[in-house]
Amino acid sequence: MEARVSGGDRIESNVLSMVSRLKTPDAAAPLSHQVEHRLAAGIAIGLLQQGQRLPSETIVARIFGVSPVTLRQALDRLRARGLVRTRTGRHGGTVFTPDPHQLDTMAREELTAMSLGDIADLGGQVATVLAACARRAAATCDEHEIEALGEAARATLAVDPMGVRRAHMLLAVKLASTSRSEGLMEMALPLAGELQALSWHGPQSAAFAEQLSATCGELVAAIAAADVTRAQEITHRYAESLRSALMTARARLYAEAAAAGDGGVPGMTRRLEGLHRRLGAVREALDGLDPAEATGESGPGVVDQLLRTAAEEDAELVRGAGIAFAPGLLRDQPLWLNWWDGEEPRELRFKAHTFNVAALRYYDYTRMPWFRQPLALGRLCAYGPYLDQGGIDRVTVTVGIPVSGTVFRGSVIGADLRMDGLEAALFSGREAVDPRAGAALVNAEGRVIVSSLPGGVPGTRLPIGEAFTREPLRGADPGVEALGWSVWRTAD
Structure with missing residues (x-):
């Protein structure tokens, strides 16, 4: 069951359970910081919505596996950020109060904190796990589950950006659920949540959203036809579209950054x-x-x-x-x-x-x-x-x-x-390489060190036959030149 969305409605416990399993960047951080991050991530991906109320602190603390004191510390931090407020009286409680500008700012900050390599790696993980879910779903799902998947896919055509983000997150959850694998659900939920939290709507066009929604429809059709191979292929294409869009957005942030320091x-x-x-x-x-x-x-x-x-x-x-x-x-x-x-x-x-x-x-x-x-x-x-x-x-x-x-x-x-650091050195600072054009730092073996190229994850061997211009690292020190590193750019 999904959380009700009307103003002031109390959030369902199963939604909070999903939020409690979202990924936190630092497992060694204080528990209150981890709870704060998970609740903020739940807001960012639309699972926790404007105007919704938390259940009692005792219930929420139990769901997150922390003490009420730790939960209150997390809520205090969210309150200071303007993401929640506390009402008193008969209809009181803790209410989520983010606005679209705050959500975009949060996603932009999260994206800025990640490197292109991090995004490429995350996209690869999401593709692998969701493809496994799709394979299992195509082999095992029944008519009821196909109908539910279809509804989830159609919801990705939501008009508002937060609705789109929420719909894609719930589709990933539904896909993992349809796989009938608790292990895949445990892997899919935090990975999909992390990917969706980065998807701020600034760089994404309506055409891209429609294309992604159409891909979701193709996926449901493949699962309904029990076409395991096609379901996997479509899932990989879906994850690659998200990864490519996020890498483009991250490259734009590099290009917008002030040109300070050696680059x-x-x-x-x-x-x-x-x-x-x-x-x-x-x-x-x-x-x-x-x-x-x-x-x-x-x-x-x-x-x-x-x-x-x-x-x-x-x-x-x-x-x-x-x-x-x-x-x-x-x-x-x-x-x-x-x-x-x-x-x-x-x-x-x-x-x-x-x-x-x-x-x-x-x-x-x-x-x-x-x-x-x-x-x-x-x-x-x-x-x-x-x-x-x-x-x-x-x-x-x-x-x-x-x-x-x-x-x-x-x-x-x-x-x-x-x-x-290598990525930032290449794509930011004075004389920076423009990552939007597609470029990679490549070692003497022709393997990617860091890259803004689609699919250019670290360690990938670039195809020699492709049209690249190459600029070797040359300076006053012959030792550095002997490394054989060079920057490859896609030719115009």
């Missing part, structure tokens, strides 16, 4: 050259040191400070830096990393790794290209994008330089780059 190909080249110099300063500081003095365990020393500086001087681009010790360099530890990492810029902490070969998270960096390539080639190298499983557990690009001629010979000094 584009020249700016990125200069920033990589600066990082190369800072890593070189660490290498020079190792000369004459005993390896035990550079492990990072005995408190911050000269080497640790230089490693931190290597990251902190360009913290928007560089996530962390460290030394990967040559195997056997330390008498009591066959492998060792003195690595400083920061999830947030300038919040560096020593990153502990697991070197127990029997452990699930055993981190054998000696087998990794970012360690082996600098030693083999004797110069600055870059590896990625890759998912650093067991390390920082994020997609990154790692650059490294070899150490030779000292007791540290066979070690590598490296740094992890932020994917969103």
Whole structure:
């Protein structure tokens, strides 16, 4: 059953249950912040509507799995943002009071906080999960469910933007429900909610909304015909349309941003050259040191400070830096990393790794290209994008330089780059590349590092035969030029 929409109606518990399962960006945040984010997301996607009232605090707290005190803290934060207000008296309670401008602002802020790579990844996840739902639905649904899906698809032709957003969210929920899989429902609901919360109506035309609604109708027809393959194909097309629209909107935000700081190909080249110099300063500081003095365990020393500086001087681009010790360099530890990492810029902490070969998270960096390539080639190298499983557990690009001629010979000094930082470096700032035209930063293997191209997710190998113009990264430092990175643009 859906929530009633007439002014002042109380929200149904099942709708609040859906809202309680929406994704929160930081699982380590205080519970009150997580509840606030989920309720705000529920407002953004139209599940919680203007004028609707929450049930009692006791009921809502139970649904969200928190104490009434925590819920009140979340509501206080929403009240300060103007998203709810509390009425007293016979018809009192907490009422949702967002206006369209607020909702657009919220969605714009959410979209600005995401990179093009994040959006591409989210769209891919949504496509995979909803396609699985469509496959199951086409194989199992009955006439009643087909009728309900048809009603949900027709509702996507709503006139107002919030109605459209709500209708697409409820269609995703209905599709997941029709799959008869609790597991798929648990995956589909937060992913679809996150995607719809980004869909602010500014960049979307009426023609796009009609096209998307027509695709929804095609999907229902394929499910009704029990055409599993076609249902999957249409679902992928639907998710790709949403992803493409959001990437276009995000590219527009990059283009509208103030041109401050180093950007584009020249700016990125200069920033990589600066990082190369800072890593070189660490290498020079190792000369004459005993390896035990550079492990990072005995408190911050000269080497640790230089490693931190290597990251902190360009913290928007560089996530962390460290030394990967040559195997056997330390008498009591066959492998060792003195690595400083920061999830947030300038919040560096020593990153502990697991070197127990029997452990699930055993981190054998000696087998990794970012360690082996600098030693083999004797110069600055870059590896990625890759998912650093067991390390920082994020997609990154790692650059490294070899150490030779000292007791540290066979070690590598490296740094992890932020994917969103690489994207911002390319598409914002002075001399920025215009992402609206379709462009990608590509490594020496022809694989995408960051991109505004449709389908150009990190790691994708671009087709050589396609019409691209290529601009290599060239500057005063031959080491950076030797990386073989270039910017590919779609030819006019």
